[in-house]
Amino acid sequence: MIDSCPRTECVSRQGESDVDLDLGERADALRARLREMLAELLPADWSGSFSDDPRVRGISRQVLDRLAEEGLLTIDWPPEYGGAGATLWEQAVVREEMWAHLEPRGPQYMGLSWVGPTIMAFGTEEQRATHLPRIGKGEAVWCQGFSEPEAGSDLGALSLPATPDGDGWTLRGQKIWTSYATIADWCFLAARTTRDADSKNHGITIFLLPMERAGVSVRPIASMMGPHHLNEVFFDDVRVTAADVLGEVDEGWQVIKYVLGHERIGIPRYARDERVLAELGEVAATSAGGAGVNFVRALVHARTARLLNYRAIALREAGRLTDRVASGARIASIQLDQEVADLALDVLGPAGIAPTPGDGILGHAEDVYRYARSATIASGTIEIQRLLVARSLMSEEAQ
Incomplete structure (x- = not known):
């Protein structure tokens, strides 16, 4: 598998100081720990949580319980709300590994990623006491x-x-x-x-x-x-x-802006796409036509999307995240999602249409393709994201 946490640096021009995006040894150890856990808990035919199968709900419950038991479910939440007070980078590692493994937390990712933090920021003490413990245990679907x-x-x-x-x-x-x-x-x-x-x-x-x-x-x-x-x-x-x-x-508009700021960089689609590319690499290299060139192009775009998201995380950590940066990262991520899904089916051909349990994420290439169709619509269309970037740039030009 492609290293999902490259030792790399990205220089941000959004402020006076550079942003160092080397995630470090703690992030590497956390990633290895999560991969080992998911390899143990997820069956070979796991294709994600959007299902009516009670077995799927049961598997998600096992993953949630294990994450909670090891203090990883609310890793970035403050200790006073039941979290581990970890950094945004450790939170990013958890999100990346969950999405690379087709989000075994199921619908709980919304509560953990933005509903809970928003209630912390805007809720009353009674609302926090009512909702945060249940969200933190993965017991409430929002x-x-x-x-x-x-x-x-x-x-x-x-x-x-x-x-x-x-x-x-x-x-x-x-x-x-x-x-x-x-x-x-x-x-x-x-x-x-x-x-x-x-x-x-x-x-x-x-x-x-x-x-x-x-x-x-x-x-x-x-x-x-x-x-x-x-x-x-x-x-x-x-x-x-x-x-x-x-x-x-x-x-409520202030609350909505807070939510969208979390949501736009809260789903690391690039992590799943990198896993698809990692499994697709050998197949693409031996395929006829331009599959090899398209694979390399998609890999470059995957790295670009990751770095844009890392810049957004760094700026959020510094309290300087803007709509332009968040939307720019999202645009790269959602375009990548569709590019990689298209490439996977092009390379696999008819074999990519039928699920093949035990064949990694490529065994579910058709499901990945269907899910990617909504990427440029969900959580704010790509047109809205481009509009936010354009308005920001025009505002800077006017100053």
């Missing part, structure tokens, strides 16, 4: 109620109304494309509490909503991606109160 039929990646255009009603609000409307909604315990929900003619971003409020609350219903959307990826969620006179609000009423 879904994200952001996108709507008329507001996909443009979150400022969301219109699900939260209408004032006594000591709270009433929700009536719909969300769409909501992953894991059929099995989620909680929804991280954005709704509109005020319409502000001067700013579409003002007037949004975040609610922490239990999915079992009266009036909430879910309808799966059949797709080529398989179960649990896409769902519609309907709110039929659902009651919410001040106790459900995360952060300040009408100021």
Whole structure:
């Protein structure tokens, strides 16, 4: 396998000092420890957690329990919230190894990567006490109620109304494309509490909503991606109160920006893609046509995506992460995802269509290909990411 943690340096021009991206011996040891654990726990036919098979859920549960037992599940969380207080780089290693092994944590990666940290940053003491222990043990499944039929990646255009009603609000409307909604315990929900003619971003409020609350219903959307990826969620006179609000009423845009900052660099797709390339290398070298050249090109792009993500992590650690850097890293990662998936099926040909348990990640090349189709849409389309980069560059030119 290609070394997933190269000893390399990347110079950042975002500040006065350079950023050293040598992850060091602790990161190398952690990576080896995780690989040994996953080799022990994952079966040869493991193809990821998006499945209705109870066996798959059971395997994810085993992985979560083992990670928690060894203090790795919430490795980067502060000790006061049950974490190990590790560095962002150690967190990156855990994320990389999980995604390189088709995310055996299942839907819990959302709670661990951004729901929990967001509640730490904006939640009340009661909300922290209620949610963080369950997230930290991998016992609560969350879904994200952001996108709507008329507001996909443009979150400022969301219109699900939260209408004032006594000591709270009433929700009536719909969300769409909501992953894991059929099995989620909680929804991280954005709704509109005020319409502000001067700013579409003002007037949004975040609610922490239990999915079992009266009036909430879910309808799966059949797709080529398989179960649990896409769902519609309907709110039929659902009651919410001040106790459900995360952060300040009408100021949910600040929470959303915090979430997106974590989400854009929280899924290291490049790690899975590097594993595909590692297994594909020998096959590509002996293939006819331009497969060898395309393989080398994809490998260069994989290294580029990794370094761009590492720069974003370094700048977050320094408190200087910008939308431009985060979006730039994401653009490289999602384009790489589709490039590598396309290359894998091109090289493997008909053999890549049928699952082949025990044949590494290439045994699931068709599943990797289907998953990659959504890469440039999910968590903010590539067009939105490019727009954020362009606006940042134009702002710099104007200064």
